[in-house]
Amino acid sequence: PVLRLLDVARELRAGSFARLPPRFACITFDDGSDYDWRDAAFPGHGVQRSMSSILRSHSRKLLGLAWLKRAHATSFVIASPRARHEIAASALGDPGLMSDSWWREAQRSGLMDIGTHGWNHVHPAVSEMASRPELVERFDRIDNPVDAGLQVDRAYESIHARAGGDAGRIFAYPYGQVSEFIAAKHLPAQRDVVAAVAVEPKPLQAQTDPWRIPRYVCGPDWSSDEGLEALLARE
Template structure:
């Protein structure tokens, strides 16, 4: 897809940019999740993006748009959660192409932590058995003898656990890990040193709470603490202000509500992003910016999906 067509579809002036969301960039293709973006694929995507879009820092797009000066075909690259491969694999590729990205960090997982979904994934991946029997937890019995069975088991378990209250979910996940008999990795998430490495390289750092809870499932005071304490921890580690935020999970009306948008604004952020696909329509809400998840291996399909995303109106609360 060429620049002229993209200019007709994309934002500019006071309209929001196209925002891509990544989580992990793996060194090579993963047999368990072959559609997970890996280094060579990320390299191809960045090469394509830089020839067709004005790739800008997220905070810069907010400030330019406030003045009505955002260029057409503006795009931003973002990462969620704080995986170590963001610093070790993604950063060198970004630097190769001279591009900027913003990284949203859940601070409770820095320095040896592990997100609950990764505990499930790695428990299933590394289980030294052909069947993971979690019936004692009310989570069923799952064949895990090959890659397809593992994928199905992971999907089923995460689906059952995702919307449990945070404490109950963590307890259940810990029991799943014990039942699996797997030895789990301790280095999936960033260290504080890797966080500072990204910041020193000029990348953007944003808030993503402390424990990555679903804000809509918390009471107001707890949700506010999660947002505020995550921001404070990042600012302390970096000795720099943190101005952008990403809602955990990020589905409007399901994972966050209007009250959480108000909290983010009140806590001093300048913008926030959701995980709603599509493009902003009407007046841009800079505290509910939609984002797009790219996954196509071939660049032809990738570009068509980008175009389709820009035609779809995004949801917001």
């Protein structure tokens, strides 16, 4: 089955991982473009089907009416409106393609949770990073309470205020780069975020550190239907 990541994280934290099915998967996607929730045109490529549309189609096919009660994916979004505007302009050619206007609807849908991907992704296109060149694309270098508070606490507060519900409860390290300060000190000391995901390609186990949950990533770890099927078939 495809399970809600937040539910899995809570079982992991509670020491009740054995209550979960012996084999399952969770679906996540990073950065929070509007394509996660809305079908929209991409320049030169026409209308792109959103992740939510794909999830709805497969959920209806597999679960019938029961799909309405399931959350099947987590979209990790960037908190700072300015950062999203600048990243979308640079990476997608349209500053409006990483909006927050769909977050609350998605969180309420029972189909998708809104997770946090930090304040600004320490992305090179973000103007505020000009004063912190040592952190650009190096999230793992965050090593103090001020920077951690911005990327974790302020990001959570901003995302939760916009999306409500359980939004922001799961954190995804930008670029998959684990900050030892955040993972070992900052996250365990706060109460809002319950788990964090990285990109180490291995299965989740009962003894997994909830602040370093592994993920298999499309591209580096699989790039075709057959590749994904092979991963899922592993013992």
